Amino acid sequence: MCGIIGYIGSRNAVPILINGLKRLEYRGYDSAGISFLKNNKIGVRRCAGKIKDLELYIKKEKIVSHVGIGHTRWATHGKPTESNAHPHRAGGIVVVHNGIIENYFELKEGMKKKGQVFTSDTDTEVICHLILTYTQKGYDLEKATKEALKHVEGAYAIGVMNEFEPDKILAVKNDSPLVLGLGKGEHFIASDIPAFLKYTRDVIILENGDMATLTTEGISIFNLKKSKTVKQKVEKISWTPTMAEKGGYKHFMLKEIFEQPRAIADTIRGRFSLEKGTVNLKEFSLRESMLKKLNKIFLVACGTSWHAAMVGKYIIEDMVRVPCEVDIASEFRYRQPIVPRGSLMIVITQSGETADTLAAQREAKRLGAKVLSICNVVGSTSAREADGVFYTHSGPEIGVASTKAFTTQLTALYLFSIALAKAKEKLGAKEIKALFHELLLLPEKVEKALQCDDAVKKIARKYHRAQDFLYLGRGINYPIALEGALKLKEISYIHAEGYPAGEMKHGPIALIDHNLPVLALAPDDNVLEKILSNMEEVKSRGGKLIAVAHEGSSKVRSRVSNVLSMPETNYYLTPIIFSIPLHLLAYYIAVLRKCNVDQPRNLAKSVTVE
Numbered sequence: 001m002c003g004i005i006g007y008i009g010s011r012n013a014v015p016i017l018i019n020g021l022k023r024l025e026y027r028g029y030d031s032a033g034i035s036f037l038k039n040n041k042i043g044v045r046r047c048a049g050k051i052k053d054l055e056l057y058i059k060k061e062k063i064v065s066h067v068g069i070g071h072t073r074w075a076t077h078g079k080p081t082e083s084n085a086h087p088h089r090a091g092g093i094v095v096v097h098n099g100i101i102e103n104y105f106e107l108k109e110g111m112k113k114k115g116q117v118f119t120s121d122t123d124t125e126v127i128c129h130l131i132l133t134y135t136q137k138g139y140d141l142e143k144a145t146k147e148a149l150k151h152v153e154g155a156y157a158i159g160v161m162n163e164f165e166p167d168k169i170l171a172v173k174n175d176s177p178l179v180l181g182l183g184k185g186e187h188f189i190a191s192d193i194p195a196f197l198k199y200t201r202d203v204i205i206l207e208n209g210d211m212a213t214l215t216t217e218g219i220s221i222f223n224l225k226k227s228k229t230v231k232q233k234v235e236k237i238s239w240t241p242t243m244a245e246k247g248g249y250k251h252f253m254l255k256e257i258f259e260q261p262r263a264i265a266d267t268i269r270g271r272f273s274l275e276k277g278t279v280n281l282k283e284f285s286l287r288e289s290m291l292k293k294l295n296k297i298f299l300v301a302c303g304t305s306w307h308a309a310m311v312g313k314y315i316i317e318d319m320v321r322v323p324c325e326v327d328i329a330s331e332f333r334y335r336q337p338i339v340p341r342g343s344l345m346i347v348i349t350q351s352g353e354t355a356d357t358l359a360a361q362r363e364a365k366r367l368g369a370k371v372l373s374i375c376n377v378v379g380s381t382s383a384r385e386a387d388g389v390f391y392t393h394s395g396p397e398i399g400v401a402s403t404k405a406f407t408t409q410l411t412a413l414y415l416f417s418i419a420l421a422k423a424k425e426k427l428g429a430k431e432i433k434a435l436f437h438e439l440l441l442l443p444e445k446v447e448k449a450l451q452c453d454d455a456v457k458k459i460a461r462k463y464h465r466a467q468d469f470l471y472l473g474r475g476i477n478y479p480i481a482l483e484g485a486l487k488l489k490e491i492s493y494i495h496a497e498g499y500p501a502g503e504m505k506h507g508p509i510a511l512i513d514h515n516l517p518v519l520a521l522a523p524d525d526n527v528l529e530k531i532l533s534n535m536e537e538v539k540s541r542g543g544k545l546i547a548v549a550h551e552g553s554s555k556v557r558s559r560v561s562n563v564l565s566m567p568e569t570n571y572y573l574t575p576i577i578f579s580i581p582l583h584l585l586a587y588y589i590a591v592l593r594k595c596n597v598d599q600p601r602n603l604a605k606s607v608t609v610e
């Protein structure tokens with residue numbers, strides 16, 4: 001939550017900061033600001049609202065500066081007002097911050113008693129005052145920041161400037177993401193790579209405790225925890241700037257939905273050998289001997305990634321018969337889980353920075369489990385702290401609503417399950433080949449599933465005024481019902497519930513009347529007859545039924561007029577195909593309701609605070 005950007009170099013920093021903030025806006029968008037150095041004075045411009053409001057606000061001034069920091073906020077402490085927007089200032093010190101300072105209240109009270117005046121309700125402002133206290137003692141910015149941070153507890157990534165040391169930016173990382181970009185005679189700090197991808201693909205991913213000093217000449221990094229200068233590891237990022245653009249689509253979400261055939265193809269490319277019938281385990285730092293011994297798997301995640309985890313349990317238990325426990329990360333971390341030694345935890349996270357997921361991952365490690373991270377962002381905290389990483393190569397996901405990240409997570413889980421089944425000798429060579437074969441056909445089938453676009457638009461037009469929505473699924477597609485409901489809630493603000501269809505009679509059936517659209521996931525599988533009965537129950541109570549079914553499924557067509565037809569796949573891959581019309585439906589309903597699809601209210605893309 002919250003996005004940070006910083007620039008030092010020979011170009012005008014202001015458009016670079018604004019452009020960077022636009023790329024980071026998915027991290028928070030309730031207020032924004034920049035600070036810059038001009039005529040040896042630091043200027044701060046902030047406003048409540050989005051980056052375009054900030055852009056408009058500063059437009060007339062035509063500010064030119066060669067060094068600056070900026071911030072887009074998702075409020076934690078204090079309302080989204082101008083005075084609470086970052087950068088915060090005390091004397092000549094300005095700070096942008098992502099994270100939470102847990103002991104800010106005590107620090108603030110102590111400083112207030114000494115006469116320091118605070119102008120915001122934020123936790124961040126204490127950092128400025130602390131650094132100022134030390135610069136006033138004659139310390140340079142590095143030393144002052146180092147001393148100041150000794151008082152601070154919590155998670156933070158900060159960018160700092162000092163009016164009296166005009167040619168540098170300081171960046172410190174502790175449990176919140178922060179990366180550096182290296183250009184020629186120019187350097188960047190940012191919460192996420194797309195913020196400076198237009199200018200450079202050479203990146204340093206900071207470690208916890210790293211304090212980086214950026215000047216036009218170079219970057220030096222001192223680790224505050226290790227008390228020593230550390231070597232910089234520069235990585236070349238394969239993402240291209242166009243990957244982080246809308247590419248002609250009205251919204252990132254729609255672009256990302258339509259990117260799925262490519263994203264899935266990239267996620268499977270080079271990951272298995274059809275001839276040998278093997279998954280390339282080395283790439284994920286996994287060994288067959290380790291998989292062979294595995295008797296228990298925990299799948300942990302938040303939000304949409306948690307739905308992927310739920311599907312993972314269905315796949316693994318059905319294909320390999322290894323028991324799985326699925327947890328929402330915020331529950332796992334506090335529930336005193338029983339984790340037998342030698343268990344594997346699979347954490348699933350698009351961003352790799354979700355605070356609860358990271359805490360759950362650390363807890364599992366503390367309890368002696370190995371951790372495999374299924375993650376989309378290269379070099380993210382989850383990826384770095386895990387024992388193995390399965391990167392989903394879906395490319396940057398900018399829309400707050402997760403779509404292509406979800407289906408590539410499911411793809412990764414499918415491949416992992418095959419590897420496990422092979423290690424445990426649960427599948428023969430022929431069966432494995434058939435599973436791989438089906439996977440190779442998946443991008444094409446996803447392309448075909450996307451052809452339901454027009455049919456989905458029609459349904460969206462019919463039901464976009466609904467006040468509630470019900471999604472029903474069974475078995476491996478029950479999590480897809482949850483996913484459909486979550487997506488609709490988060491971007492259209494319609495109240496929606498996902499239910500296992502068999503639970504209807506235990507309560508939710510009371511909701512059904514002629515105003516309620518009910519979407520049933522009815523693939524041709526072992527529970528088709530069961531869900532058909534549930535659909536009859538909905539119909540006979542006047543509910544408005546929509547079904548997603550396999551093409552040619554006459555049993556569904558004879559019962560329902562609104563049917564979205566999906567191509568056939570094997571059982572394990574149906575959740576990927578069946579999630580496509582649900583994501584599209586949420587999207588089109590949100591558009592018809594004139595909602596801000598890519599930046600829904602109250603949300604942020606990466607939930608980096610608890």
Ligand code: M6R
Pocket residue numbers: 302303304305306348349350351352353354357400401402403487490605606607
């Ligand atoms: O980055 P992560 O996968 O860890 O994020 C988890 C959730 O915050 C995320 O999936 C969220 O639920 C999405 N907004 C759903 O579309």
